Amino acid sequence: MSSVDSEGMLISERVEHRRFRTIEHGDLRSVRALVVHQTDAPTAQHTFNGYLAKGSGAHFLIEKNGVIYQTASLKKRCYHVGRYLRSKCLAVDKTTCDTPQIQTIQALTWTLQIRALDRYERTKDYPERYPMNADSLGIELVGKHLDAARYEEVTAMQNESLRWLVSELYGHFRLTPADVYTHPQISYKHPGEASSAVWQ
Ligand SMILES: [Zn+2]
Structure with a gap:
């Protein structure tokens, strides 16, 4: 111990x-x-x-x-x-994502998408997001x-x-x-x- x-x-x-x-x-x-x-x-x-x-x-x-x-x-x-967090809801269970918000983000180009997803994830508390x-x-x-x-x-x-x-x-x-x-x-x-x- x-x-x-x-x-x-x-x-x-x-x-x-x-x-x-x-x-x-x-x-x-x-x-x-x-x-x-x-x-x-x-x-x-x-x-x-x-x-x-x-x-x-x-x-x-x-x-x-x-x-x-x-x-x-x-x-x-x-x-x-x-620098940028991945989306846990997208990886683990898409049904737990806030769908309209995620759809808006996924319509962006890849670079902007990574940044927007990171900002969105940081509004959540652990364990809803990654650490x-x-x-x-x-x-x-x-x-x-x-x-x-x-x-x-x-x-x-x-x-x-x-x-x-x-x-x-x-x-x-x-x-x-x-x-x-x-x-x-x-x-x-x-x-x-x-x-x-x-x-x-
Ligand atoms: Zn590492």
Whole structure:
């Protein structure tokens, strides 16, 4: 079992703290969901080097050998979701969409459509929409992007660590398996990212 200290760091012998304040952007007031990513880098060190510059990042990083690093406080917001949210009602159950509104948006050109859908989705509360940076934690798995559709296979040790980490976070934030997403599910990313991640 793990605990969370006053700084928002997960305390467990399974977690190494490697906090980068450069990737923390203000307070994260609630955690409603988890988003699983792959780094597109060959080692954890490559990602740490990138984190030294102020910018995007996630709360955890799992190395290929299964070592779990916590890279940002659970009380701080990280930019890991990306610019535009996909529509959850369109992906999951079209009958739950506000049809006239969606029809107006779908009549737009693709670029305008992505922006309008994002604005529309942000008017909803989670879980009616996908999670955003403001209400989710990001978990990165080390792994390279191979081609248009594929990333390196997530290793068995990474998946074992991911399962452990996710179950600890379920307990700390009262989440369920329905609150865990892969990055391409919720925003516009290469479809292969984290596709071989298994947490159940
Ligand atoms: Zn990602």
